[in-house]
Amino acid sequence: MLKNVFKDKRKNLMLILILVFLLPVIIYAAQKIQEYRSRAAGTFEVDMKFNPASGTFHQEDNVSLKVVVQKTSGRNINISGIQAVINVAPEFIVNSISCLAPFTGLPFTKINGQQVTVFCAISPGVTPIALTNLEVPFALLNLTVNPTATEGVSVVYFESTRVTEAGVTSPEVPDVSTGGTQGEYTIALKVTCPRANLGNLNCSLDGCIDTADYELFRQAFGQDASTITVPPDQATPDLFVDFMNLVDTADYEILRSNFGSCGQ
Numbered sequence: 637m638l639k640n641v642f643k644d645k646r647k648n649l650m651l652i653l654i655l656v657f658l659l660p661v662i663i664y665a666a667q668k669i670q671e672y673r674s675r676a677a678g679t680f681e682v683d684m685k686f687n688p689a690s691g692t693f694h695q696e697d698n699v700s701l702k703v704v705v706q707k708t709s710g711r712n713i714n715i716s717g718i719q720a721v722i723n724v725a726p727e728f729i730v731n732s733i734s735c736l737a738p739f740t741g742l743p744f745t746k747i748n749g750q751q752v753t754v755f756c757a758i759s760p761g762v763t764p765i766a767l768t769n770l771e772v773p774f775a776l777l778n779l780t781v782n783p784t785a786t787e788g789v790s791v792v793y794f795e796s797t798r799v800t801e802a803g804v805t806s807p808e809v810p811d812v813s814t815g816g817t818q819g820e821y822t823i824a825l826k827v828t829c830p831r832a833n834l835g836n837l838n839c840s841l842d843g844c845i846d847t848a849d850y851e852l853f854r855q856a857f858g859q860d861a862s863t864i865t866v867p868p869d870q871a872t873p874d875l876f877v878d879f880m881n882l883v884d885t886a887d888y889e890i891l892r893s894n895f896g897s898c899g900q
């Protein structure tokens with residue numbers, strides 16, 4: 637019995653000793669992982685994000701996102717190149733990505749399904765770009781909301797980032813980026829608009845063409861059809877499209893002749 641207790645104590649002591657010896661190894665490994673992580677995301681002095689960073693879009697809407705960098709550090713930073721791998725939510729179709737001036741010296745872009753790779757750099761001989769706390773766009777990402785997208789929040793985020801500081805090549809070329817800030821976009825379903833072509837401009841579900849539609853039409857009467865912004869829950873007052881491209885008496889005739897009628 638006594639022998640067993642002694643044996644157990646020795647066992648515990650051994651365990652504690654093993655732990656004590658292992659602890660520095662575990663701490664060292666954790667520090668290394670941290671170091672690699674922060675190295676992968678740069679020095680966290682320049683953030684990368686999207687403009688707009690949020691918004692509400694509908695199915696089939698075209699969405700242009702500027703990819704921008706912005707300094708968060710107080711020190712002077714001049715950069716010569718920026719690169720990113722961007723993941724786009726399946727609610728968007730990726731149309732194109734391009735570098736923006738002055739980062740058009742050595743453009744490289746690749747679209748692989750929902751993943752976009754973009755490298756943008758200044759030409760040799762161009763003075764490196766001094767960053768301020770203002771957003772500097774370097775790429776343009778063109779998306780279309782998938783016609784089958786469902787309602788909800790869709791995210792566009794950075795898989796990896798690199799912002800290359802100019803003029804320093806030793807001991808290594810500094811990456812001054814953060815891991816990047818994701819963009820969050822709300823997808824809202826398009827409002828169905830029965831009899832919109834007959835003048836149901838407010839998209840009432842009963843399809844009635846009444847004084848509410850007349851009022852919307854009256855506000856647009858006489859305007860250039862291309863300058864009118866039609867809210868997503870309304871229909872265009874340009875009911876009869878012709879070369880004049882106006883909201884005029886021809887459009888009014890369609891609304892007038894259907895005034896007072898309802899239907900689906």
Ligand SMILES: [Ca+2]
Nearest residue numbers: 836840844849
């Ligand atoms: Ca109506």
Ligand SMILES: [Ca+2]
Nearest residue numbers: 874876882887
């Ligand atoms: Ca017209």
